[in-house]
Amino acid sequence: xxxxxxxxxxxxxxxxxxxxxxxxxxxxxxxxxxxxxxxxxxxxxxxxxxxxxxxxxxxxxxxxxxxxxxxxxxxxxxxxxxxxxxxxxxxxxxxxxxxxxxxxxxxxxxxxxxxxxxxxxxxxxxxxxxxxxxxxxxxxxxxxxxxxxxxxxxxxxxxxxxxxxxxxxxxxxxxxxxxxxxxxxxxxxxxxxxxxxxxxxxxxxxxxxxxxxxxxxxxxxxxxxxxxxxxxxxxxxxxxxxxxxxxxxxxxxxxxxxxxxxxxxxxxxxxxxxxxxxxxxxxxxxxxxxxxxxxxxxxxxxxxxxxxxxxxxxxxxxxxxxxxxxxxxxxxxxxxxxxxxxxxxxxxxxxxxxxxxxxxxxxxxxxxxxxxxxxxxxxxxxxxxxxx
Amino acid sequence: xxxxxxxxxxxxxxxxxxxxxxxxxxxxxxxxxxxxxxxxxxxxxxxxxxxxxxxxxxxxxxxxxxxxxxxxxxxxxxxxxxxxxxxxxxxxxxxxxxxxxxxxxxxxxxxxxxxxxxxxxxxxxxxxxxxxxxxxxxxxxxxxxxxxxxxxxxxxxxxxxxxxxxxxxxxxxxxxxxxxxxxxxxxxxxxxxxxxxxxxxxxxxxxxxxxxxxxxxxxxxxxxxxxxxxxxxxxxxxxxxxxxxxxxx
Numbered sequence: 080x081x082x083x084x085x086x087x088x089x090x091x092x093x094x095x096x097x098x099x100x101x102x103x104x105x106x107x108x109x110x111x112x113x114x115x116x117x118x119x120x121x122x123x124x125x126x127x128x129x130x131x132x133x134x135x136x137x138x139x140x141x142x143x144x145x146x147x148x149x150x151x152x153x154x155x156x157x158x159x160x161x162x163x164x165x166x167x168x169x170x171x172x173x174x175x176x177x178x179x180x181x182x183x184x185x186x187x188x189x190x191x192x193x194x195x196x197x198x199x200x201x202x203x204x205x206x207x208x209x210x211x212x213x214x215x216x217x218x219x220x221x222x223x224x225x226x227x228x229x230x231x232x233x234x235x236x237x238x239x240x241x242x243x244x245x246x247x248x249x250x251x252x253x254x255x256x257x258x259x260x261x262x263x264x265x266x267x268x269x270x271x272x273x274x275x276x277x278x279x280x281x282x283x284x285x286x287x288x289x290x291x292x293x294x295x296x297x298x299x300x301x302x303x304x305x306x307x308x309x310x311x312x313x314x315x316x317x318x319x320x321x322x323x324x325x326x327x328x329x330x331x332x333x334x335x336x337x338x339x340x341x342x343x344x345x346x347x348x349x350x351x352x353x354x355x356x357x358x359x360x361x362x363x364x365x366x367x368x369x370x371x372x373x374x375x376x377x378x379x380x381x382x383x384x385x386x387x388x389x390x391x392x393x394x395x396x397x398x399x400x401x402x403x404x405x406x407x408x409x410x411x412x413x414x415x416x417x418x419x420x421x422x423x424x425x426x427x428x429x430x431x432x433x434x435x436x437x438x439x440x441x442x443x444x445x446x447x448x449x450x451x452x453x454x455x456x457x458x459x460x461x462x463x464x465x466x467x
Numbered sequence: 468x469x470x471x472x473x474x475x476x477x478x479x480x481x482x483x484x485x486x487x488x489x490x491x492x493x494x495x496x497x498x499x500x501x502x503x504x505x506x507x508x509x510x511x512x513x514x515x516x517x518x519x520x521x522x523x524x525x526x527x528x529x530x531x532x533x534x535x536x537x538x539x540x541x542x543x544x545x546x547x548x549x550x551x552x553x554x555x556x557x558x559x560x561x562x563x564x565x566x567x568x569x570x571x572x573x574x575x576x577x578x579x580x581x582x583x584x585x586x587x588x589x590x591x592x593x594x595x596x597x598x599x600x601x602x603x604x605x606x607x608x609x610x611x612x613x614x615x616x617x618x619x620x621x622x623x624x625x626x627x628x629x630x631x632x633x634x635x636x637x638x639x640x641x642x643x644x645x646x647x648x649x650x651x652x653x654x655x656x657x658x659x660x661x662x663x664x665x666x667x668x669x670x671x672x673x674x675x676x677x678x679x680x681x682x683x684x685x686x687x688x689x690x691x692x693x694x695x696x697x698x699x700x701x702x703x704x705x706x707x708x709x710x711x712x713x714x715x716x
Contacts, residue, residue, distance in 0.1 A: 084576045088565075095564040095605075291560035295621065298524045299577050300549040463527045 081301040085309020089283045090316060099278040103317045107271020108324030115263055116332050130154065136214065137161040137168075139179035144194075147180075150221050156214075169199045175210035176200050191229055260347075261428035262401060265421045267329065268322060268359045269394035272366045275321025276314040277387055280370035283310040285383040288467045303460045307371070311453060314367040322363060326356045347428075354427045358420060358438070361445040365416050368452035375459045378467060397421040413437045414444030468537055468660050469500040469523060469629060475531030476518050492518040494684035495532065500662045500677065502628065505655045507675035508664040509708065515684040516664035517557055520633050523662070524554040536629055550578075553622035557633045559614035563607040567598055567617045570606060571624055578625035585624075592620040596650065612643035619650070630654060632663040636670055648674055672704045682712035 093099040132155065139161035141148050148158050162168035165177045181195040188194045196218065200211035227237040287293045297303060333347035373390060377383040397418045406412050408426060413419035419441035426433050459465055474496040477489040493515040500506035508516045522529045523536065525545050534541045536548045561570045568589055575585035593602045596616045601609065606617060615635060622630060632651070636644045651674060655661050665671050671678055672692055679689045688695055688711045692704065699707040 081577055084573070088562075088573050091569075092562055092564050290563070291556065291558035292562055293560070294521075294526060294556045295554060295560050295574075295618070296577075297526055298549055298552065298554040299574065300546050300579070300625075301577055302546070466521075466526060 081305040082309035082312060085306055086312035089310060089313035093279045093282060102278055103275040103321045107274040107321045108328050111267050111271055112325060112328045112332055115267060116329060119260060135159045137174045137177045139165060139177060143180045143184045147221060151217060154217050165199050169201050172204060175207045176214060178214060261425045262398060264355055264428050265424035266398045268325060271321045271325040272318045272362060273394055276318040276367050276370045279317045280314045280374045281380055281383045283313060284371060284374040285377050285380045289380055294466055304457050307457050307460050311367055311371050314371055315364055318363045318367050326352050351428055355424050358423045358427055361442050362420050365445045365449045368449045372452045372456040375456050408437055410440055413441045416445040416448045419444060468502050469662055471534045472497050473532035474519060474522055474529050474534055476522060476529055491684055496686050498679040498686055498689045500660050502660040503655060503658045504676040505651060505661045505674050506677045507671040508679050508681055509671045510681035511666055514681045516681060517633055520631050520664060524552060524631055525549055551628050553627035553630045555618050555622040555632045555635060559618035561606050561614055561617050564605060566603050566605050568602045570617050571620045574621045575624045588624055592623060596620050611638040615639060629660045634664055668704045680708055680711045687711045
């Protein structure tokens with residue numbers, strides 16, 4: 080009961096603190112997804128080519144290659160008139176690319192020689208290079224057809240020229256991009272949880288001691304365990320709020336800008352994010368207990384900020400470790416707090432099935448660590464050095 | 468009622484290695500403070516006044532000796548002792564983002580008062596300590612006098628029999644000091660046992676029924692002002708203090 084009173088007071092107290100509120104409500108939930116998720120979504124949109132999308136293509140002297148134009152039109156390309164100064168138009172971004180057909184195109188084609196074409200592109204411009212790649216891919220297809228026809232015409236099997244028949248079979252349900260996004264999701268969650276509770280944890284422990292309000296508080300008729308638990312609950316509520324808001328803004332971000340990864344198997348829809356939230360939920364008490372224990376151990380808010388600042392590396396550690404080392408989910412790896420959630424969230428986002436035992440072990444491992452940290456915080460509060 | 472018997476406390480020196488001798492904050496402090504009276508702990512800075520009060524307030528455990536509040540051991544019956552004491556530390560230590568009223572209300576609830584009783588009690592204290600003008604303002608910009616009043620109200624909120632104040636008049640102006648003195652006198656007259664520490668002679672001589680002179684972690688003399696003057700053969704407390712602690716010799 081007393082711990083609820085302590086928690087309620089700390090929450091009211093910290094809602095009045097702009098710094099705490101900024102980090103709990105804005106940094107993790109809004110800035111982080113916008114910066115990380117937003118830029119990723121944007122780059123996906125720029126890099127990935129949608130061959131079904133109808134686009135214009137400016138062609139110089141289209142009348143010299145009527146068959147090619149007909150071929151391009153079947154691939155959703157509308158042919159338009161090329162601008163006068165092609166170089167300038169492409170460089171200034173008036174048109175993304177220009178295809179120009181040389182005067183000798185028709186003759187070369189008829190004589191069975193390579194028929195000259197030029198694609199004008201600005202490689203430094205993402206939209207231009209993307210358009211050029213689409214055109215090049217289509218021209219490749221057309222070239223192969225032409226080549227095959229020429230060989231058949233001369234009585235040669237076109238397959239003779241294919242020395243190897245290589246098939247790449249991508250067994251993951253998405254490409255590397257989906258992998259990166261999937262590992263970014265737990266990163267954003269954990270980061271915003273840590274940031275959400277960061278200042279409240281410091282303010283209620285090291286801050287309280289520094290303001291000298293801890294001393295009279297501890298002379299009140301309530302066990303110190305209740306005080307610690309109240310501060311833990313207050314931190315937990317901010318951490319949870321921050322995590323939920325982050326989930327909401329990730330959901331909003333991906334519903335506004337839906338990206339399909341490899342056949343639409345990877346989606347950041349409500350169900351995916353809901354699963355991620357529930358898999359990450361044991362981390363909320365764990366992170367709260369960790370923040371409280373560290374902040375209680377330090378002697379001043381400055382020291383607490385230093386140590387907890389270093390702790391910011393913690394949510395990043397599994398992210399980077401998993402980029403370089405391939406740790407697969409196993410009984411031992413999922414039991415480690417943070418690392419386990421990283422692995423499970425990644426799997427769940429990629430739509431892979433997770434063994435029930437893994438979920439159980441990750442909850443149990445994290446809960447055990449939480450209990451240990453809370454016990455440690457209570458021990459610290461029982462010591463005289465807590466008064467500073 | 469407070470009884471301290473040979474209280475002893477030592478601390479590890481900050482930044483010291485393990486082998487170095489610890490700092491003895493309180494060597495041996497014995498005295499008693501009666502209900503309905505003001506008892507002063509008089510001593511220079513570093514004499515061990517705050518450490519003594521912290522031990523009596525159950526904040527730190529003594530390394531030797533014992534102390535009782537109303538017959539309850541401060542080391543064993545910790546929660547029962549805390550219910551009987553109101554402690555105001557050296558710094559007011561109030562929450563700057565809460566209003567004066569919220570600060571006091573928080574303590575009232577933690578002491579077990581229900582919401583309605585707590586509100587009524589806070590209102591009573593706001594009136595009694597003359598905090599009407601600033602009760603609903605946030606404490607961040609309070610003057611030292613206002614902060615002290617809030618801290619005192621907080622210490623009184625659960626009607627403790629024993630009230631301990633660590634240098635309560637520090638940083639107060641003349642008017643605030645006078646009003647605080649009157650409040651302390653009234654509380655003693657109502658039957659509370661009041662223990663307060665100070666290094667200001669005037670303060671102690673104006674207010675205390677019993678004075679415990681403390682220096683270098685030991686109680687040098689405990690008596691009424693009159694008794695101390697007679698025993699030292701001096702005419703004012705300052706000279707008596709110097710003689711009693713042997714500082715002048």
